[in-house]
Amino acid sequence: MSDFDYDLFVIGGGSGGVRAARVAAAETGAKVALAEEDRYGGTCVIRGCVPKKLMVFASGYGALADEARAYGWDMQDGAFDWAAFHTRLNAELDRLEGVYRRLLANAGVETFDARARLKDAHTVALSTGQEVTAKHILIATGGRPVRPDLPNAGLGIVSDDIFHLETLPKSILIVGGGYIACEFACILNGLGVEVTQYYRGAQILRGFDDEARGLVAEMMHEKGVNLHLGTNIVEMASATEDHVLSHAGTGSDAAMGGAAIKGSGDSARKGPIWVKSTNGTEKVFDVVMFATGRDPNTQGMGLHEAGIELGRRGEIVVDGYSQTAVPSVYAIGDVTNRVNLTPVAIREGMAFVETVFKGNPTPVDHDLIASAIFTQPEMGTVGLSEEDAREQEAIEVYCTSFRPMQSAFADRPDRVLMKLVVSKSSRKVLGCHIVAPNAGELIQLAGIAVKMGATKEDFDRTVAVHPTMAEELVTMRRAMRSG
Missing domain, CATH: 3.50.50.60 (FAD/NAD(P)-binding domain)
Known part of the structure; x- marks a missing residue:
């Protein structure tokens, strides 16, 4: 019989913490509990990626009527109804939180709607007054936006x-x-x-x-x-x-x-x-x-007192396996301030389960992670920027900027950018940068090639899909810059 109440106690109900908790419980039979003081789903689902992307979709419709008229549609401008959208948005977030709760329940994870803090290497104190023990503790409390030091x-x-x-x-x-x-x-x-x-x-x-x-x-x-x-x-x-x-x-x-x-x-x-x-x-x-920065959520958790090392911004310092200075305590996601992206937190959670509960030590790979910025137009990026690559080695830069067919026909000024940063010696594509509608979708696929170590000649051998914006990635033959 175990000396602890749980094999694993997870602090934080965001994407990383929930994934680690349910996989550990469902796939290894571990006895797992999770505490979350706010809403399940964390920053991404409740107040980040998901509602933001839905707002991105909503904001894009305003320009459609004008563009549609250029294509022959008799379409009138309309007004945006924030109240109607906001009501539907909240209903969707409620639905998603319910999904997260059901995933945990179906995996056999016990949940506590409470704030948790470390009392020692194996003990968690809850705001309900309870204290529980665990063989392993995983901290996945994410980050929070901060205000500048400014009067008012x-x-x-x-x-x-x-x-x-x-x-x-x-x-x-x-x-x-x-x-x-x-x-x-x-x-x-x-x-x-x-x-x-x-x-x-x-x-x-x-x-x-x-x-x-x-x-x-x-x-x-x-x-x-x-x-x-x-x-x-x-x-x-x-x-x-x-x-x-x-x-x-x-x-x-x-x-x-x-x-x-x-x-x-x-x-x-x-x-x-x-x-x-x-x-x-x-x-x-x-x-x-x-929107002046975010800090890790580590305040008032008793981490320093428990012997856990914190960095300059309050982030939990971990090794390549997400282990802290206290061997029984691990941390993943934005609270570690490594690569602050939801899919990274999920990967870190999976690697934690592999390492601790499946006996398969798995370091987290933070190299060549593709990401997207949902501006209008979007930016998708993977690998090194031109500036960072130049500091590392001799490079060639293949790039083109143009008005895509859809915008040009409607006489709109929107421009896109397709760019490859290539090593002169190895010919590997060191970086790919796209500014275009749906650049996030494009960079996901380009990211596979860059992660695999594709060369510029591999791109060149790929037949273009025409007519598309993305075909430019495989048709650029002359370097615009080198050095």
């Missing part, structure tokens, strides 16, 4: 709050230049909100290929996002009536209203908000949203 920053919202807006604002200021900031700038712009974006850096989407992110920024401008680079907030405050009247027509509808937020812990917060920026402008916005 509490007047603004963060990405989690977007899904709780009872009404869409007429105007919004988004602060930040990462993928979350850019995605929501495009989404809200597509839904008819007047969007202004401040980013303190020289170009959005830092860390991604320069040419690709430059085209995304250009297209965001083209579609109506008021993007200000090298710009940040100096001051912000609740707007007075004088503020609103003096800035009428420059970011607010001149009504002392704003957008109410429900269910996020900030239900009383309303706009409008007066903002002074580093470029000297003053403006009133209905809502200010901070």
Whole structure:
């Protein structure tokens, strides 16, 4: 008989934690429990990937009527109904949370709707007052959005709050230049909100290929996002009536209203908000949203006291097998701040089960992971950017940018980019970068080839599918740059 209540106790009911818990229980017969203090499904399902992608879909329909008319359809512009969409969105999230709960129950995992903290290497204390023991503990508590250190920053919202807006604002200021900031700038712009974006850096989407992110920024401008680079907030405050009247027509509808937020812990917060920026402008916005970074969810969990090493941002430090400094405790997903993507957390959870419960030590492979940014147009990327590849070795760059057939016929300015970064010596494709509608779908398939070590000549030998945008990936014969 075991000396512990459970073979495995998982803290966190997101995608990684749920996958590890149910696979360990269903496939190895382990006695497993899981604690989640909020909603099952975690950031991705409840307040991230899934609702965001549904909002991406919703925001894309606004431009369809105009394009359809170019193709001969007698189609009229319509209005977006946030209340109708929001109701359906919440119903879908409820359904998905139910799916996660049923998956755990069907696998025999015992669940606790409670906050959990470590008491020691084998003991978990729950907010219900219970204490349980486990041979192994897996921490999968994810991350959380953070606000900048700025007076009155509490007047603004963060990405989690977007899904709780009872009404869409007429105007919004988004602060930040990462993928979350850019995605929501495009989404809200597509839904008819007047969007202004401040980013303190020289170009959005830092860390991604320069040419690709430059085209995304250009297209965001083209579609109506008021993007200000090298710009940040100096001051912000609740707007007075004088503020609103003096800035009428420059970011607010001149009504002392704003957008109410429900269910996020900030239900009383309303706009409008007066903002002074580093470029000297003053403006009133209905809502200010901070997308200025995320930190691992490790606060108040007793980790340091239990002997677990934490990094500079509070992330749990783990080895290649997701094991912490305490041998019985492992951690996966965003709480480790390695590669913060849902499929990566799931892979890490599967590798954990292989290692600990199936006797098959399996390190996590974080190399050549494809990803997508759901801006409009989307960006898909795998491997090295041109800039990073140049620092590593001599390369050739094959790229083309053009108006795709669908846009060109409708006389729309949308452009796409197809780009391959190739090693001169090995001829391997070191990086692939796509900016185009449905780039996420395209990069998934290109990612297989790059992960397999395909060479430029392998791409060249592949017959094109015509007429498509993606055929350019296999028809580019002349390097545009080398060095």
